[in-house]
Amino acid sequence: MASKRATGTGRRPITPRWQEVPAAVISVRTVYWSAIGLAVLAVFATMWLVVDPAPPDRITIATGPPDSFYERLGRRFAVALERQGVKVDLVETAGAPENLALLREGDGIGATFVQGGVGSPPPQDTNLRSLAALGIEPVWIFARDAASLSELEEGGPIRMAMGPPGSGTRDFMFQLLAVTGLDSRVEPSDLDGEEAAQALLAGKVDVAAFLTSPRTHWVLELIENPAVKLVDFRDSDALTRLIPFASRVFLPARVIDYPNRVPASDIDTLGVATIMMVRDELHPAVKQLLLQVSTQVVRGNTVYGPDSRITLNLEDGPVDVLSLKSAKDLNVVRGDAILGTIGEFPSARLVEYPLDAEAERFFRYGPTPARLYLPFWAANLVERFWVLVIPVVTLLIPLLRFGPSTLGWSLRRRVYRWYKDLHELELEAEDASTESEIEKVLDGLRTLEGQVMEIRVPLMFRDDVYRLRTHIAFVRTGLTQPR
Numbered sequence: 001m002a003s004k005r006a007t008g009t010g011r012r013p014i015t016p017r018w019q020e021v022p023a024a025v026i027s028v029r030t031v032y033w034s035a036i037g038l039a040v041l042a043v044f045a046t047m048w049l050v051v052d053p054a055p056p057d058r059i060t061i062a063t064g065p066p067d068s069f070y071e072r073l074g075r076r077f078a079v080a081l082e083r084q085g086v087k088v089d090l091v092e093t094a095g096a097p098e099n100l101a102l103l104r105e106g107d108g109i110g111a112t113f114v115q116g117g118v119g120s121p122p123p124q125d126t127n128l129r130s131l132a133a134l135g136i137e138p139v140w141i142f143a144r145d146a147a148s149l150s151e152l153e154e155g156g157p158i159r160m161a162m163g164p165p166g167s168g169t170r171d172f173m174f175q176l177l178a179v180t181g182l183d184s185r186v187e188p189s190d191l192d193g194e195e196a197a198q199a200l201l202a203g204k205v206d207v208a209a210f211l212t213s214p215r216t217h218w219v220l221e222l223i224e225n226p227a228v229k230l231v232d233f234r235d236s237d238a239l240t241r242l243i244p245f246a247s248r249v250f251l252p253a254r255v256i257d258y259p260n261r262v263p264a265s266d267i268d269t270l271g272v273a274t275i276m277m278v279r280d281e282l283h284p285a286v287k288q289l290l291l292q293v294s295t296q297v298v299r300g301n302t303v304y305g306p307d308s309r310i311t312l313n314l315e316d317g318p319v320d321v322l323s324l325k326s327a328k329d330l331n332v333v334r335g336d337a338i339l340g341t342i343g344e345f346p347s348a349r350l351v352e353y354p355l356d357a358e359a360e361r362f363f364r365y366g367p368t369p370a371r372l373y374l375p376f377w378a379a380n381l382v383e384r385f386w387v388l389v390i391p392v393v394t395l396l397i398p399l400l401r402f403g404p405s406t407l408g409w410s411l412r413r414r415v416y417r418w419y420k421d422l423h424e425l426e427l428e429a430e431d432a433s434t435e436s437e438i439e440k441v442l443d444g445l446r447t448l449e450g451q452v453m454e455i456r457v458p459l460m461f462r463d464d465v466y467r468l469r470t471h472i473a474f475v476r477t478g479l480t481q482p483r
Helices: 028-050 069-083 096-105 168-180 193-201 217-224 236-242 284-299 357-365 369-373 376-416 419-431 435-453 459-480
Strands: 058-062 087-091 111-115 128-143 158-161 186-189 207-211 246-251 267-279 311-314 317-320
Touching (some): 058 069, 058 096, 069 111, 069 284, 096 111, 096 128, 096 168, 111 168, 128 284, 128 357, 168 236, 168 267, 193 207, 193 217, 236 267, 267 284, 284 357, 284 369, 376 459, 419 459, 435 459
Parallel strands (some): 058 087, 087 311, 158 186
Antiparallel strands (some): 111 267, 128 207
16 A cells, blocks of 8 residues: 555664763763852852952051050060961051051051040041050159149149150140140150159159050059159049040059058049051951950950960061060050959940941951851851852752753653654554565664663663653554554
8 A cells, every 4th residue: 555654765774862962961960960060160250259358468567666555565466366377567666646647658557556636536538447445544644743733733844754756645745734734834855664764763854754554564663662653633534524535544542552552542643545446448357357356465365375486577576476475565454453444445435536347346246156266267268258158049049949850851851852763663664564664664663672772861760761662562563463
């Protein structure tokens, strides 16, 4: 019987379809997971360019004159920062005014210490920021003949040692003298520190003023020396109104040396805050580290262990911190019991320049969990890339949701694509009328079945292969049965 369909003699040969698939995509699972991996890698690469750059591993801190409170404070910060893997260069300066000028110029200075009132009021467009007030520096005025500020107001000219030009002590004393009206009678001397103390004891000056910690050794020596007197600011409340950045400091009798009755009576004096300042563009991670370290430094937590070996980079050369561990220059105020300030510092109060955003976050919420439990470098990595969580999850949700169904469809397609050949053979079987035509169709079915048996799919999709083989057998049975 004639037929309009193509006969077996014109049928194209059956080729192994699995051989038509490129080797790179034989495993759909490999393609699927490779796509996920590449997508995640692309997100990380993109975010690496977007997130903040890695923080610097070195910082320069401007401190103060040798053996001053700021210089000792800077060394203690250096010890703590070195333990976190941040190298520190300490720059000695004349004092707070020079510190502020260097920070404003941005000549490589990352952070510094400034006393309250210096550079006040701050410019509106300033790029300098306050990190924290670290403590109160009392004003110590020692005189040979006067026991109170009112006694200094009487008499003739006053030879006063108040530190060199550019020092914080000199800057504050000029403001105090202007308020009290003593500026016209004072003959300022540039002597400072231990030199000023020795000059006072030798009678070379009448008054010596210091703005420093109560644990500074020459301050303790002068307090205990009966030849000089610690000037009492009996009108300290009035002076704090006239000098807004100044604070009243009350020293109860015998608080410094109880057995020896030092001081012999209650003393009122003034004090100004020691403030750590930075430039606004300093890396946020470094700001957070400085704030975290300030808590250790001010509250006296251990910043070095028994086996520590850390070298500080000072202007006069490297110094091994082990040689400083018992030295007086690391004996820094730790929320001083003498001043009654234990637990008060570091603080966001008493700052005049704008408080940095990182400092606001630190004082409101405290250090992040990563910084509490991880080293600086690890905590920084966690905080830099936590923002990747949202885009990565957003990317993975559709991949994980539609990926399995897409994978299943791709695997089943390996089986279903053979039904086209089976359908062609079935049509030829219907038209086969001679033995040779029937044998050609059977050869085609055998070839098709052999190729189907070579299909590689996971076991969970193997039932589709068996179903296809059943259908091949069904067509073969229909061809061999008598018509």
